[in-house]
Amino acid sequence: MDKVRIKVKDLRKNFGKKEALKGVSMAVYSSEIFGLIGPNGAGKTTLLRIISCIYRPTSGKVTVDGHNVMKEPEMVKSLIGFLTGETNLYHRLTPLETFYYFGSLFNMEKERIESRIEEIVSMFGMEEVLNTPVGHLSTGWKQKVSIGRAIIHSPEILILDEPLTGLDIMARRTVSQFIKKYKEDGRTVIFSTHVMSEAEELCDRIAFINDGEIILTGEKNKIKKENGDKSLEEIFVKILGGAG
Amino acid sequence: MRRGLVIFGKEIKDTIRDRRTFIMIVIMPLFLYPLLFSILGLVTQFEKKKAGETIYTVGVVEGGFNTGFLEFLKSQKRIRIEVIKDKSELGKRNDLKCVIEVNNHSDTPDVFIYYDTANEESRMAMKRVKELLLRYKNMLVISQLKEMGINEGILNPFRIKDISITSARRMGGFLLGQIIPYLLIVVAFSSAIYTASDIVAGEKERRTLETLFVTNAGSAEIIIGKILTIFTISFSASVSALIGLSITFYTGFSFTEGFQNAYNISIPLFNTFFMLLVLLPLLWIFSSLLFNVACVSRTVRESNTTSTYILFGVIFLALFSIIRVTSPDKKLFFIPVLNTALLQQQILIGELNRFSLISVLTIDFLLCIALFLTAMYLFKNREFLLRS
Numbered sequence: 362m363d364k365v366r367i368k369v370k371d372l373r374k375n376f377g378k379k380e381a382l383k384g385v386s387m388a389v390y391s392s393e394i395f396g397l398i399g400p401n402g403a404g405k406t407t408l409l410r411i412i413s414c415i416y417r418p419t420s421g422k423v424t425v426d427g428h429n430v431m432k433e434p435e436m437v438k439s440l441i442g443f444l445t446g447e448t449n450l451y452h453r454l455t456p457l458e459t460f461y462y463f464g465s466l467f468n469m470e471k472e473r474i475e476s477r478i479e480e481i482v483s484m485f486g487m488e489e490v491l492n493t494p495v496g497h498l499s500t501g502w503k504q505k506v507s508i509g510r511a512i513i514h515s516p517e518i519l520i521l522d523e524p525l526t527g528l529d530i531m532a533r534r535t536v537s538q539f540i541k542k543y544k545e546d547g548r549t550v551i552f553s554t555h556v557m558s559e560a561e562e563l564c565d566r567i568a569f570i571n572d573g574e575i576i577l578t579g580e581k582n583k584i585k586k587e588n589g590d591k592s593l594e595e596i597f598v599k600i601l602g603g604a605g
Numbered sequence: 606m607r608r609g610l611v612i613f614g615k616e617i618k619d620t621i622r623d624r625r626t627f628i629m630i631v632i633m634p635l636f637l638y639p640l641l642f643s644i645l646g647l648v649t650q651f652e653k654k655k656a657g658e659t660i661y662t663v664g665v666v667e668g669g670f671n672t673g674f675l676e677f678l679k680s681q682k683r684i685r686i687e688v689i690k691d692k693s694e695l696g697k698r699n700d701l702k703c704v705i706e707v708n709n710h711s712d713t714p715d716v717f718i719y720y721d722t723a724n725e726e727s728r729m730a731m732k733r734v735k736e737l738l739l740r741y742k743n744m745l746v747i748s749q750l751k752e753m754g755i756n757e758g759i760l761n762p763f764r765i766k767d768i769s770i771t772s773a774r775r776m777g778g779f780l781l782g783q784i785i786p787y788l789l790i791v792v793a794f795s796s797a798i799y800t801a802s803d804i805v806a807g808e809k810e811r812r813t814l815e816t817l818f819v820t821n822a823g824s825a826e827i828i829i830g831k832i833l834t835i836f837t838i839s840f841s842a843s844v845s846a847l848i849g850l851s852i853t854f855y856t857g858f859s860f861t862e863g864f865q866n867a868y869n870i871s872i873p874l875f876n877t878f879f880m881l882l883v884l885l886p887l888l889w890i891f892s893s894l895l896f897n898v899a900c901v902s903r904t905v906r907e908s909n910t911t912s913t914y915i916l917f918g919v920i921f922l923a924l925f926s927i928i929r930v931t932s933p934d935k936k937l938f939f940i941p942v943l944n945t946a947l948l949q950q951q952i953l954i955g956e957l958n959r960f961s962l963i964s965v966l967t968i969d970f971l972l973c974i975a976l977f978l979t980a981m982y983l984f985k986n987r988e989f990l991l992r993s
Binding site for chain 1: 608611612615618619622623811812813815816817818819820821822987988991
């Protein structure tokens, strides 16, 4: 079994009287794409925001590479890259300025930022747009800049919250290819989606989440096999129907 | 704190690339307000000149007056006399600016001047006629005294002369103290509204704020970086306004031209600099307040609207300083915004005292702390901050 990178144990999160997460437990391993699948309002974003140190949990424990998100947020943040499909960029800054800005916020030295920018530019063939204000770029380029921003500090774990939502076909392709490539490099990707076909295409392991609870988790192919090779959508509906 | 400065640097770069901000901090204060005062000055001068040169038509109701009275009025250059039948013609004819009617039924005749208060020309004509009637009255008295062999000097046993001991600096401080603190405070607040809404509520709307939260920048660093940006914009607009207003007032292109000529207004450069210095704590309060408003707002629009309501309060407090230029009550120095305006007035007049300076700085310092702690509380409450 690969190394556990993210461990979530009995995680609860309340927003006032509303229970957004009701004792979630799961683990994400190295070199895998982990899909968090569920309808809107199921608790996916809340869970990912807690792992990313944006929210504090009400109770429970989350560790990233053994570091507690509550006690060592700086360490956890340096290990993860965070991106959402709806995330925007600073339109009056160029991609180069954007990378420098976020690199500096991750305490990177100037030389390290420069070498990392070179890698990102070569990864996406970004030379021609590097000094163009982001507001003047196409959606595809913007998405590449967003990815570049999220991985400027070479995070071992990439957390993507609905990364393909609202993207056009070219931008979706860019992100999908990037997710696969990231895993091939031995890194971990955890992403949420409510679109089952995205999970079918990309994930190694999945977790179905509904109403703040994980209702099923495991290897995607194994789950499908156990359910007569049905689609993830059919399996999800069946489980929910069974539960109801 | 290094990351706070990184955020500040980025925000400033991002903000000044926005044409709207450039207009708010440079064009408006440096050109628009001075232009407004210049136009006001030109209009005032034009109206004054026009009023002096205009010949007003004055009606005199027939009967009741003697020939000498009518001849005296007709000999005057800046009025045209027309004998009319009834005073009611005043409301019917546009060219008629006022009407004189003499009631001769007693030993001392009554002279009535009818005019329209709501009409500037009618009021001017009335004033002119009143002056002429007083002159005519004096002429009659003098001529009667002469007939009686009495020296006309009996009418003026002594002369009254008022001499102001006010120095040019104090006079300048008094006059400018009524305008400059108010304008500076309003410019400082209004110029920062857009930036504050954009870099806080705008970031929430564009979903870029959460990308900041996943970096190693701490809440305090983000808050300081952003408040410092709002502060810088507000300060730049204040300096632009001060430069623009100084040019306007000292070159005499404003409605204060008359005072400028009469009192030779002057404010030492040090006082101007010191006035700007005492404004700094208030600018930090404004920046923190606008930052907090933007934090609790869901959208840029909501933030702009709430900030505009607060602007009305700021205008009210600053406006109050205009009517309290000299010897303000000590209690007023404990009211934020107003206290800074009063302190600036004291600096302009050259009568700064230790009590006002200490009370203003203490109140401002406490407010800065309170607003910073509020900002920290809001920023730690991420669920509230990122609610949609």
